[in-house]
Amino acid sequence: MTKYGLVVPTYQPILDAGRTAPELVGVAVEAERLGLDSVWVGDTLARAPLDAFTMLSAFAARTSRVTLGTSALLPALRDPVLSANQLLSLDLLSGGRLTVAAGAGFAGRSEPEFAFVGVPWERRRARLDDIVGLWRAAWRGESSFHGEVLHYDSLPAFPSPARDGGPPVWLAAYTPGALERVGRLYDGWLPYPPDPADYVSGLARIRARATRAVTPALFATVLVEDDPVRGRELLEEYCLRNYGMPADFVQGIQMQVTGSAAEVASRLREYEGAEHVLLRIASTDPKVFDEQLSRVAEVAELLRDQR
Numbered sequence: 506m507t508k509y510g511l512v513v514p515t516y517q518p519i520l521d522a523g524r525t526a527p528e529l530v531g532v533a534v535e536a537e538r539l540g541l542d543s544v545w546v547g548d549t550l551a552r553a554p555l556d557a558f559t560m561l562s563a564f565a566a567r568t569s570r571v572t573l574g575t576s577a578l579l580p581a582l583r584d585p586v587l588s589a590n591q592l593l594s595l596d597l598l599s600g601g602r603l604t605v606a607a608g609a610g611f612a613g614r615s616e617p618e619f620a621f622v623g624v625p626w627e628r629r630r631a632r633l634d635d636i637v638g639l640w641r642a643a644w645r646g647e648s649s650f651h652g653e654v655l656h657y658d659s660l661p662a663f664p665s666p667a668r669d670g671g672p673p674v675w676l677a678a679y680t681p682g683a684l685e686r687v688g689r690l691y692d693g694w695l696p697y698p699p700d701p702a703d704y705v706s707g708l709a710r711i712r713a714r715a716t717r718a719v720t721p722a723l724f725a726t727v728l729v730e731d732d733p734v735r736g737r738e739l740l741e742e743y744c745l746r747n748y749g750m751p752a753d754f755v756q757g758i759q760m761q762v763t764g765s766a767a768e769v770a771s772r773l774r775e776y777e778g779a780e781h782v783l784l785r786i787a788s789t790d791p792k793v794f795d796e797q798l799s800r801v802a803e804v805a806e807l808l809r810d811q812r
Contacts (some may be wrong), residue, residue: 510543512785539802542573549715565599577677601667608677644671688715698722701775722781728763729800736763
């Protein structure tokens with residue numbers, strides 16, 4: 506059965522609009538109460554966010570059922586050995602509820618973030634694969650790791666993970682190279698293509714080449730609004746505040762949809778094969794976001810009923 510999750514906004518725009526960090530923890534609690542299957546946080550240094558690991562720790566303490574995830578973590582921004590320990594600790598705190606979706610950065614936007622921490626932008630994909638490989642080596646109790654970019658002659662000894670092998674790690678990317686790598690190196694796939702046909706063809710390509718089980722997921726930005734004019738206005742406002750770009754441009758890069766609950770559900774059903782759908786509400790206004798949360802849960806319920 507397909508699962509549906511909520512992306513909890515932790516970036517500067519919603520904080521500037523008056524939302525507090527404790528209130529965002531409350532959003533995760535409410536998402537669980539409404540029956541959603543997971544809660545997720547993003548990761549960036551570009552817009553002064555709340556730290557992903559800190560927020561997930563708070564979610565772990567206040568929830569009991571939902572999967573906790575990153576959407577998507579930028580592992581290059583942290584020391585890989587330290588992040589291996591942090592993720593393991595989060596997974597143990599949550600009783601094995603952690604899923605780590607990770608990416609190598611978005612060209613044209615992420616270069617400054619890499620510069621902030623002194624990590625080369627070049628070979629960022631190989632670095633990401635190595636970091637994930639190092640995490641798994643540490644979680645398996647191995648004493649060293651040697652990849653293409655990263656080399657450690659010794660690794661610290663960590664506690665045993667909640668699950669054999671540690672938490673699942675998904676690749677958040679949709680490039681030809683990503684489609685080749687995800688089925689060899691990752692446990693899941695989290696893209697946001699605007700065209701459902703690209704999702705379906707990409708998933709078929711992954712499955713044709715996969716050497717391991719892969720969970721197909723989808724990152725979708727949604728706004729449930731019965732008035733089409735207001736829906737387009739709110740989506741335009743969101744894209745300008747969040748990206749500094751008009752909605753028409755952003756929708757050429759990522760999946761976004763507005764409409765009634767039935768219309769949003771219908772659009773999401775076009776992404777055939779998705780087993781875990783992450784729903785990001787297209788608003789940085791706390792009042793609008795709170796109104797949308799119950800409507801997003803309604804969309805998830807419609808999709809469950811119709812499958």
